[in-house]
Amino acid sequence: MMKITQRAELPKGREWAIRAAAVLLSIVFAGTVIAALGFDPIKVFAQIVNGSVGSQMRLNQTILKAIPLTITSMGILVAFKMKFWNIGGEGQIMMGAMGATYAALHLPPDLPPTAMLAMLAAASVICGGAWAFIPAYFKAKFGTNETIFTLMMNYIAIKWVTYLQYDLWKDPGSLGFPRIAAFPPSAVLPKLFGIHVGWIVAVLSVVLVYIFVNHTKKGYEVTVIGESVETARYAGMNIKHVMIAAMLVSGGLCGLTGMVQASAVEKTLTYSLSANYGFTAIITTWLGRLSAPAVAIVCFAFAMLIQGGAYLQIALLIPASVAEMIQGIILFFVLGSEFFIQYRVSFSRRAARGVA
Amino acid sequence: MENFLAAAVAAAMPLLFATLGELITEKAGNLNLGVEGMMYMGAVIGFKAGFATGSPLLAVLGAFAAGAFGAAIYAFLTVALRANQVVTGLTLTIFGTGFAYFVGKGMSGLSAPQIVRDFFMPVGIPGLAGLPLVGKPLFQQSVLAYFGYAITVALAIYLRKTKAGLNLKAVGENTAAADASGINVMLYKYAHIIAGGGLCGIGGGFMSLVAIPVWQEGLIAGRGWIAVALVIFASWQPVKALLGAFLFGGLSILGFWLQSIGINISQYLVEMIPYIATILIVIVSTRKNRKEDMAPADIGNAYFREER
Numbered sequence: 273m274m275k276i277t278q279r280a281e282l283p284k285g286r287e288w289a290i291r292a293a294a295v296l297l298s299i300v301f302a303g304t305v306i307a308a309l310g311f312d313p314i315k316v317f318a319q320i321v322n323g324s325v326g327s328q329m330r331l332n333q334t335i336l337k338a339i340p341l342t343i344t345s346m347g348i349l350v351a352f353k354m355k356f357w358n359i360g361g362e363g364q365i366m367m368g369a370m371g372a373t374y375a376a377l378h379l380p381p382d383l384p385p386t387a388m389l390a391m392l393a394a395a396s397v398i399c400g401g402a403w404a405f406i407p408a409y410f411k412a413k414f415g416t417n418e419t420i421f422t423l424m425m426n427y428i429a430i431k432w433v434t435y436l437q438y439d440l441w442k443d444p445g446s447l448g449f450p451r452i453a454a455f456p457p458s459a460v461l462p463k464l465f466g467i468h469v470g471w472i473v474a475v476l477s478v479v480l481v482y483i484f485v486n487h488t489k490k491g492y493e494v495t496v497i498g499e500s501v502e503t504a505r506y507a508g509m510n511i512k513h514v515m516i517a518a519m520l521v522s523g524g525l526c527g528l529t530g531m532v533q534a535s536a537v538e539k540t541l542t543y544s545l546s547a548n549y550g551f552t553a554i555i556t557t558w559l560g561r562l563s564a565p566a567v568a569i570v571c572f573a574f575a576m577l578i579q580g581g582a583y584l585q586i587a588l589l590i591p592a593s594v595a596e597m598i599q600g601i602i603l604f605f606v607l608g609s610e611f612f613i614q615y616r617v618s619f620s621r622r623a624a625r626g627v628a
Numbered sequence: 629m630e631n632f633l634a635a636a637v638a639a640a641m642p643l644l645f646a647t648l649g650e651l652i653t654e655k656a657g658n659l660n661l662g663v664e665g666m667m668y669m670g671a672v673i674g675f676k677a678g679f680a681t682g683s684p685l686l687a688v689l690g691a692f693a694a695g696a697f698g699a700a701i702y703a704f705l706t707v708a709l710r711a712n713q714v715v716t717g718l719t720l721t722i723f724g725t726g727f728a729y730f731v732g733k734g735m736s737g738l739s740a741p742q743i744v745r746d747f748f749m750p751v752g753i754p755g756l757a758g759l760p761l762v763g764k765p766l767f768q769q770s771v772l773a774y775f776g777y778a779i780t781v782a783l784a785i786y787l788r789k790t791k792a793g794l795n796l797k798a799v800g801e802n803t804a805a806a807d808a809s810g811i812n813v814m815l816y817k818y819a820h821i822i823a824g825g826g827l828c829g830i831g832g833g834f835m836s837l838v839a840i841p842v843w844q845e846g847l848i849a850g851r852g853w854i855a856v857a858l859v860i861f862a863s864w865q866p867v868k869a870l871l872g873a874f875l876f877g878g879l880s881i882l883g884f885w886l887q888s889i890g891i892n893i894s895q896y897l898v899e900m901i902p903y904i905a906t907i908l909i910v911i912v913s914t915r916k917n918r919k920e921d922m923a924p925a926d927i928g929n930a931y932f933r934e935e936r
Contacts, residue, residue, distance in 0.1 A: 276932075278932075309730075357714060359661075359714060359718075410911055414911070414914050414915055415914055416910055416911050416914045417910055417914065417923065419659070419714065419928075420856075420857075420860055420906070420907075420910055421907055421910055423661075423853070423856065424857060424903040424907045425907070427850065427853060427900070427903045428900050428903045428904060428907075431896045431897070431899045431900045431903075432896075432897075432900065435894050435896035435897050438894070438896060439894050439896070551718050551721075551722075552722075554714070554715060554718055555715055555718060555719060555722075558712060558715045591729065591730055591733050593725075593726045593727075593728075593729035593730040593733070594726070594730055595726070596722055596725060596726025596727075596729070596730075597723060597726040597727055597730060599722055599723070599726065600719055600720070600722050600723025600724075600726055600727075601723070603719040603722070603723075604701060604705060604716075604723070607705055607709075607711040607712070607715060607716055607719065608704075608705050608709045608711060610709070610712075611708075611710055611711065614710075615710075
C-alpha cells in the first residue's frame, strides 16, 4: 500500500533539489509536448534561452520585463508573509500608475527631474497603498475575505483607468485617439547602463524587503501573524495595526511598479499597463517560497520565459503562446513538487513486490 | 427595450455556464481561479470540433471536454498533491490561454460552419415566446441557452434535494467531518471540480459557437473573472446565479445601449458595477455573519486525512 506521511523539516538544500528536479522533469515533459506538436524541442528551448539572454539587446529586454515583476513580487511577498492573500496587484499597479500620471501631467514640467520623479514615486506609492488599504481595512476590522475583495478591486481599477483613457483624461490633442497625454521629459525615468533606472528600484526593493522581513520588528510581527494569529495575539501584537501597515507597504510597492511602467516604458497611462504582472507576481512569489532573493531569481527566470517566448515567434515562427503553455507546464510541475517536499510517500513491502 | 433584454440574456449565458461550473467547484471546497483559462480552452476546442465535424453536439462536447481537462490538472494538483489553490488556478489561466491561442492560431477570425451556426440560432418556444416583455428575451434564444436553464434547475435540485448534493455540501463545509461520516471525499472533489471545469468550457464554447460565433484571441475578455464574482453574488445558489447572470449580462451591454438611446454614460463605468456589487456583498455577508450567504467553510484548505 502507498502511505503518505508528513515530513519533518527538510534541509533547505534537499528542498531546492526537489524543486530543481521538478523543473527538469517539467522541461522533459514540455519537450515531449513540443515534439508531439511537431517542433524540435531542443531548438525551441535553445531559442528561448538565446532569445532572452543571447545578446546584450535581448538581455536588456529580459531585464525590462523582470523589473516590474520583481517590484510587484516584493509587494506581494510582504502580504503573503502575513498570509494575507493579496491578489490585487494588478489593481494596485494601475492605481499607482494613475497617481504618477496625475502628478506627471499636473506638476510644472520644468521641475528638476529628480524632484519630479520623487513626486511621481510618492504619488504612486500613496495611490497603490490606498487601493490596498480598502481590503486591508475590512479584513482587519471585520474579517472580510481578502482573496475575493482584492481580486475584484483589480477590475474596478482597470475599468476606471479605461474610463480615464477613453473619456475623462483623454488627450484633446490626440486627434480623437483614446490616449492620455505623454509624460513631459522631466517625468521620464533616465537610463543607466542602457536600461531605465527601474532596475535600481527593483534591486533596492529586494534588499529592503529582505531587511524588512528578516531584520525589523514590524517584519518579524508580520511573519508571526502569518504563522499563527493566536501566537501573535498572545504575544500582545496589535494585529490590525500590523496588517494594515503591511498592506500599505504591499500596495505601495505594487503602486511603485505602476509608476516605473508608466514613466519609463509607456510614458503615459494605458489600461493595459499592468500587463498581468500583478497575477504573475503571485506565482513567482509563491515559487520563491516567500524568500526575497529566491523570488528575485524566479522573477528573472520568468522574464526569460516571457522574453524568450516572444523571440520564438521571430526565430522559429512558433507562436508565442507555446511559451505560455510551457510556462504553465513548468508551473504545474513545480506546484506539484511541493507535495514531495512536505510529505513522504512510502510504499509498504507488499505493494513494492507488486511493482517488481 | 425587448431587444436590450434579449441581448442581455444572450450575454448572460456564457457567464451562467461558467458561474455554475465554479459554483459546484467551490461547493466541493475548491476555489478555482482558472475559470478564464478553462473558458478559453472550451472556446477553442468547441470551435475546432464544430469546425472539423460540422456537428453542434460534438462541438459542445468538445468544449466540455477541454474545460474538464483543464480542471482535471487543477484537481490533481490541489486534491492529490495539495498544491495552493489560488496559485494553481492562476497558473491554469495562463496555461489555458496559451493553449487556446496556440490551438486557435490558424483559425483566427474564421466563423463557425453554417450548419453549426444555424443549429444555435435563436428559436422561440411556442407559447412562452409570445409573452409580453419577457417572452422574446427569455424564450427566443439558442438551444444552448435553454440547456443552460435546464442545468440551472437540475443543479438547484441536485444541491438541495439529493443525497449526493447534501454530501457535496458536507465536503465543502467540513471535509474532515464528511470524510469521517464515510463520504468518499476524494471522489466528490474530483467529480465536481472536473464537471465544473466542463461547464466553464461550455461557457467558453457559447462565446465561440453561439454569441460571436467566431474564434478570435481575446474572445473571453475577462468573463471568467465575472463568473468568479457571480458565484459570490449568487451566494452559491444556482437559481440566483441565473438571475445574477442576467443582471451582469445586462450591465455588460447597458452603457452601449444607453448611449444608443442618447443617454451618455461611459460603458467602462457601468462595467465596474458587478465588481463593486460583489465586494459589497462580501462585506455585508461577513458583517451579518449569515451562514447561508457565506462561502463553504472549508474552501481553500487542502485536505489531508492524517492531519485530522
